Amino acid sequence: MNPSQPTTTTTGDAVISVRGLSKSYGATVVVDDLDLDVFAGEVVGLIGANGAGKTTAVECLQGLRRPDAGRIRVLGLDPARDAQRLRPQIGSQLQDSGLPDRMRVREAVDLFAGPDAADPETLMEQFGIAHRARTPFAGLSGGERQRLFLVLALLNRPRLVILDELTQGLDPAARRGVRAAVDQLRRSGVTVLLVTHELAEAEALCDRVIAMRAGRVLDQGTPAELIARHTGQAIIRFSLPGTDDATTATALQQLNRLPEVHAVTRADQTIAVRGDRAVIAHVGAWLAARPAQVPSDLDVDLPDLEAALLTLLNQTDDPVGATS
Amino acid sequence: MTTTAARPAQRLRRTPSVTRRLLTQELRLIARDPFTLVFTLAFPIVAMLVVGGAFGSKPAHGFPLNPSHWYIASYFTVMIGATGLVLLPVHIASYRERGVLRRFVAAGFPRWSFALAELTLGLLAIAIAGAALLIVATPVYGVPAVQDPIRVAAAMIAGSLAFVGLGVLLGTLLPSARAAQAIGLLLYFPSLLLGVGGPPTFVMPPGLRALAENLPLALVNQAIRDPWLGLGDGTVPLLIVTAIAVIATVLAVRRSRL
Numbered sequence: 154m155n156p157s158q159p160t161t162t163t164t165g166d167a168v169i170s171v172r173g174l175s176k177s178y179g180a181t182v183v184v185d186d187l188d189l190d191v192f193a194g195e196v197v198g199l200i201g202a203n204g205a206g207k208t209t210a211v212e213c214l215q216g217l218r219r220p221d222a223g224r225i226r227v228l229g230l231d232p233a234r235d236a237q238r239l240r241p242q243i244g245s246q247l248q249d250s251g252l253p254d255r256m257r258v259r260e261a262v263d264l265f266a267g268p269d270a271a272d273p274e275t276l277m278e279q280f281g282i283a284h285r286a287r288t289p290f291a292g293l294s295g296g297e298r299q300r301l302f303l304v305l306a307l308l309n310r311p312r313l314v315i316l317d318e319l320t321q322g323l324d325p326a327a328r329r330g331v332r333a334a335v336d337q338l339r340r341s342g343v344t345v346l347l348v349t350h351e352l353a354e355a356e357a358l359c360d361r362v363i364a365m366r367a368g369r370v371l372d373q374g375t376p377a378e379l380i381a382r383h384t385g386q387a388i389i390r391f392s393l394p395g396t397d398d399a400t401t402a403t404a405l406q407q408l409n410r411l412p413e414v415h416a417v418t419r420a421d422q423t424i425a426v427r428g429d430r431a432v433i434a435h436v437g438a439w440l441a442a443r444p445a446q447v448p449s450d451l452d453v454d455l456p457d458l459e460a461a462l463l464t465l466l467n468q469t470d471d472p473v474g475a476t477s
Numbered sequence: 478m479t480t481t482a483a484r485p486a487q488r489l490r491r492t493p494s495v496t497r498r499l500l501t502q503e504l505r506l507i508a509r510d511p512f513t514l515v516f517t518l519a520f521p522i523v524a525m526l527v528v529g530g531a532f533g534s535k536p537a538h539g540f541p542l543n544p545s546h547w548y549i550a551s552y553f554t555v556m557i558g559a560t561g562l563v564l565l566p567v568h569i570a571s572y573r574e575r576g577v578l579r580r581f582v583a584a585g586f587p588r589w590s591f592a593l594a595e596l597t598l599g600l601l602a603i604a605i606a607g608a609a610l611l612i613v614a615t616p617v618y619g620v621p622a623v624q625d626p627i628r629v630a631a632a633m634i635a636g637s638l639a640f641v642g643l644g645v646l647l648g649t650l651l652p653s654a655r656a657a658q659a660i661g662l663l664l665y666f667p668s669l670l671l672g673v674g675g676p677p678t679f680v681m682p683p684g685l686r687a688l689a690e691n692l693p694l695a696l697v698n699q700a701i702r703d704p705w706l707g708l709g710d711g712t713v714p715l716l717i718v719t720a721i722a723v724i725a726t727v728l729a730v731r732r733s734r735l
Contacts, residue, residue: 215583240585247583250576255509256502264502265584268492305584 166193167226168313168344169214174223176209176368183209185368187223196335196345198355198362200458202466206368207348208248211315214346215245228312241267244311246302248318248348254291258282258301261290267309276304281330296323303331307338314338317348332358356458364465371465376458383464384456386415386429389436391448392422411435423450430455495586499594507598517564517602521556522613528552528674529618542706545618547677550702552614553633554673556606558694560599561640562647562665563658569595569648570657578649592645592730599641607633625704628711632704635719636697642725643693649732668694693721 169191176184184206191197199207212218213225216232216239225232230239252261262273277283280300285293293301299321306314319335320328335358338345349355355362356376363373372379393401405424408417413432418425426436433453440447493501507513528551532544572578581591614620623629651657669675671688672695678686689695696714703711 217579217583237585237587240583243583243585245583247576247579250580250583252577252580253506253572253575255506260502260505264498266492270492305580309584 167191168193168195168228169346170224170226171210171214172224174210174213174225175221176206176213176218177221183368184213184220187365187369189363189370191344191346193344194339194342195360196339196347196358198347198349198359199365200349200352200355200362200462201365201371203350204367205365207365208317210365210368211317211346211348215243215315216240241309242312244306244309244314246299246306246314246316246319250302251298252290252301254289256290257287258290258293259286261301262304262308265305265308269310270308271310273304273308276307279334280304281327295321296327299323300327300331303334307334311343313344313346315346315348319347319349320351320354328354352457352459352462362458364462366466371468376461379461379465380456380458381430383461386427387433387456388454389426389433389452390423390454391440391451392424393445393448394422395445407439408436411439494590496590496593496597499581499586499590500597503594503598504601507602513564513568517556517560517606518609520559521552521606521610524555524674525552525610525614526617543621546621546706547702548674549614549621550698550705551673552610553607553701554636554694554698555669556610557603557633557636557640557697558665558668558673560602560606560637561642561644562668562694563661564602565595565599565641565644566647566651566657566661567654569645570651571654573649573651574653589730592649592732595645595648596638596641596726596729599644600637603637603641621706623705624707625710628704628715629701632697632700632711632715632718635715635722636700639693639697639718639722639725642722642729645729646725646732649729665694668692671695673698693718696721 167190169189171187171189174184174187174189175182183204187206187210189210199211201207209218213220213223214227214232216236219233227239228242232239256264258277259273262277266273274283277286280303282293282297282300282304285297288297290298290301299319300323303316303319306316316335320331323331332354335345335347339358339360345358347355347359359376361373362376362379364371364379372382374382393404396404401419401424405417405419408414408424408426411426411428411432412435414426414428414435415432416427418427426432428435433455440451507517525548528548529545532548569578578591611620647661648657651660671685672678672690672692675689678689678695681689690699697718700711700714700718703709703714
């Protein structure tokens with residue numbers, strides 16, 4: 154979560170409200186009794202392994218697929234019944250969609266620009282494709298195509314933006330640009346639903362993440378909450394060169410007494426301190442208070458969202474695993 | 478956010494309808510695709526030259542009149558069938574396959590706008606190819622006088638609408654361009670050989686003759702040819718073709734919801 158942002162507002166108006174959504178393809182259950190809420194102004198990430206049902210769920214939200222069961226409201230409308238009223242209010246960056254090979258960038262922008270569209274030139278500049286305005290779609294790189302799709306998604310000033318695999322195929326510089334754009338969306342109050350496999354991206358961008366497996370929600374919360382609930386501890390490693398065994402033993406005892414420390418181990422010269430995130434501050438303070446210099450090999454292994462999701466997905470005793 | 482930047486006043490006043498934007502774009506894309514252009518414009522002309530060359534310009538082989546005049550309607554029907562059964566289904570199915578239609582749908586384009594744009598595109602393609610055909614046919618074989626222009630025009634419009642509607646419908650039903658090409662050619666060539674550009678039906682055995690005369694493309698052919706050459710008024714085939722046109726157009730527009 155972006156720490157500069159206010160705490161996630163989950164008590165406001167629900168821009169997306171889903172209850173009991175189910176969707177099957179033949180005998181395969183893809184979305185299974187899914188409940189989901191996204192509130193105004195939130196940036197929410199849907200994460201999970203392949204086949205978790207994320208894309209099918211968001212396609213139901215956009216009225217691109219008819220659910221087998223469940224109640225969906227998006228911006229107060231039923232996507233199945235009110236699709237024509239709803240879709241112009243949603244900016245979509247779809248997975249598995251394209252444009253005709255010979256259509257040029259500027260032509261695509263003009264085609265999709267409605268009467269209330271934002272300034273296309275500014276958007277194309279912002280996403281770095283203005284210089285490709287006359288290039289046919291077939292001549293664009295993967296990253297340029299993604300950026301064009303983002304321009305199209307944001308073109309008509311949507312109230313809700315759904316971005317499916319946002320940064321797929323983008324180089325690091327382009328990813329930074331896209332993330333900055335999502336931050337801009339957040340600041341302007343646009344609600345964003347992000348479907349992604351890029352967990353670093355979800356961790357950096359999302360106020361809240363929803364982890365899915367086999368069409369159901371496994372857990373949800375801020376990235377920090379999920380990390381705290383489902384990952385191991387932070388690990389701080391360092392060595393204390395030039396200290397004798399007695400001094401080292403004393404150091405280990407002191408470290409063991411620090412708050413939030415769960416375990417202190419030593420392998421050769423390296424000391425590893427495990428504990429909750431707060432342990433980083435306590436060990437840091439202990440190191441700084443020592444008369445010696447802070448160890449040059451100091452290293453912090455912080456649990457991240459990827460570790461949290463892997464733990465979640467590996468919980469084989471979870472009953473939802475039966476449907477996968 | 479940059480997307481809320483000042484909107485140009487001109488855009489507010491002058492944004493064309495979605496259908497018009499789609500049609501303009503489709504025309505641009507067709508103009509950039511040499512294979513489609515050649516197929517649309519040259520195929521009926523090549524068919525005319527082949528049929529004209531095979532049967533000549535003098536009454537023979539049991540034809541009631543000059544064979545190149547007998548086939549005058551066929552040249553137009555070849556074009557109508559090619560546009561409706563091959564060109565449009567392949568074009569639209571390729572859009573479906575590549576996710577272009579999904580993008581249009583997700584953008585909230587009105588459900589009928591794509592079908593309307595494609596119907597107009599098909600009719601324009603037929604009109605332009607028809608003009609090219611007449612330009613070549615006039616000096617080569619001569620064009621016979623039209624005996625009943627109103628019925629001929631009605632048959633051309635109804636026939637074009639029927640097959641363009643069928644083309645849009647097929648394109649939205651079939652899963653891929655390859656499937657559309659296979660099905661389209663499977664429907665087109667038997668119609669072409671039996672009911673339009675092949676030997677006259679009166680030389681065929683009774684069963685084959687009944688089939689050949691009742692193929693939809695053959696009905697279009699008959700509805701154009703008979704009033705053009707004064708061989709009959711073509712009312713029955715015209716009514717059937719009109720019914721096909723209405724049904725195909727309605728289904729195409731309904732189907733184009735997704």
